[in-house]
Amino acid sequence: MVFNFLVLSKDNMDLAYSKKVMEHFRHPRNMGEIKNPDGVAKVGNRVCGDIMKMYLQIDGEVIKDVKFQTLGCGAAIATSSVTTELVKGKTVGEAEKLTNEEVARVLGGLPIAKKHCSLLAVEALHQAIEDYRRKKK
């Protein structure tokens, strides 16, 4: 109830975040940096608003560790957080199948104006995997 009140009080129903989004925003999982990552990518740009960096530590095609750093709004931080949670312990092949829709669904939906934020986290993940594959070759 309180979550809703605080966010709705911004006078704009479109900006209402789900409890799950707020929970991830308040307590982001896997936040930080991995030294010498097996795959890493930075997406977004400051002019449009959000920047996201995703680090992967991969052992035998399994994502052993994943961390993110995000400069962005509540949705950007929450989607980064939940994306890392969803792929940690998965194989690279499984992680690659993660979609924006899935991220938004796990978060209990995102306000329409915020859909683009979920694109960024998954894009960062996919690019970090690509980086891993490049390095492996």
Added chain:
Amino acid sequence: MICYLNFEFMRQVYLDNAATTAVDREVFEAMRPYFLKNFGNASEVHGWGQEARTAVEGAREKVAEALGAEAKEIIFTSCATESINLAHKGVVEAVLQQGETRDVRRKTKRPHIVTTAIEHKAVLETCRHLEEAGMAEVTYLPVDQYGLVSVGAVEKAIRPETVLVSVMYVNNEVGTVEPIAEIGRMLKKTKGIFFHTDATQAMQYLDCDVDKLGVDLLSFTGHKFYAPKGVGGLYVRTGAPLVRQMDGGGQEGGLRAGTENVPYIVALAKALELSSKFKVQSSKVMNLRDELIAGVLKIPGAKLTGHSVKRAPHIASFTIDGVEGEAVLLMLADRGIAAASGSACTSGALRASHVLLAMGVPAEVAHGSLRLSLGKETTEEEIEYVLKELPPIVKRLRQMAPRL
């Protein structure tokens, strides 16, 4: 559930008074009888109606007095946006209708409006509407780094077919006070140009005497000075041409049809009456604002936006490097503090504030904007609380961000 408890006991600090204010208790009491007992339609001749009519006209007198105007020059509307729409569309339409009888240049060319790039959307979108409908040409004047428009630039932008100059009194995002009286004096030398100001953020604290400002039209809304949302007004100088935009009955001197919102009109007048008393003490708000500004500027990478001196007493606005505005707002909200931001993510438009961009603030910096706006109830303790809570929030968000 923890949050529930937090909420119950958490300190609540409302620093978003530029968005809206609470209804003042006295204002609420003044409007109350007009809901239940004196509910009449002001257009009717019976007792109920006449009571309502007396209340509306009494309110009109009070509003006129606060603006140094005559009662017949005040039109009650539903909000500043409506007043602004009526002022711009109404003047342009009237000029187009009169075109045949006025001088030839006006007949052959579209009416021209001079406004600024930092106006509220109500003005900008209304101007765009008029442009798209082929009813007017519009010049959007640039501003300097402090958000100030120059009188010289307004003068230079005037063409023979200019019919309206529209400059806001106080910018809602950065608090810069525009040189309205100076523009008004300059326009006195011209003929056939009407001067509109959006005084939405000025009514509470600044002198809004229409003769001192030299304006022909002035828009305002009640909910920025402790009246309810849903009632506003437009001052129209006698002789200024205006075609009504809301067609129907003959209310508001035939310039705005629709049954008068009697309780809200009463509230608007009462709030304005109280605010003129409060104007005298606006230095209290100003001192608190300056304390807040000095404290926030101690955060590395925080910059004041807007003018340091030509600034409304209630608005403190900043950009903070390395953080995104909406994230700051959410974390402040978790600590019971209400603030605002012009970041792309708060607009829903995915575009940084047009005001900051017009002031030359780079988009990447504009995303980290923060506005704290004070009210008459704001206390020293509240400012101290915000100054204690904000720096760790900025620090935490910067820790979450990648190195750029």
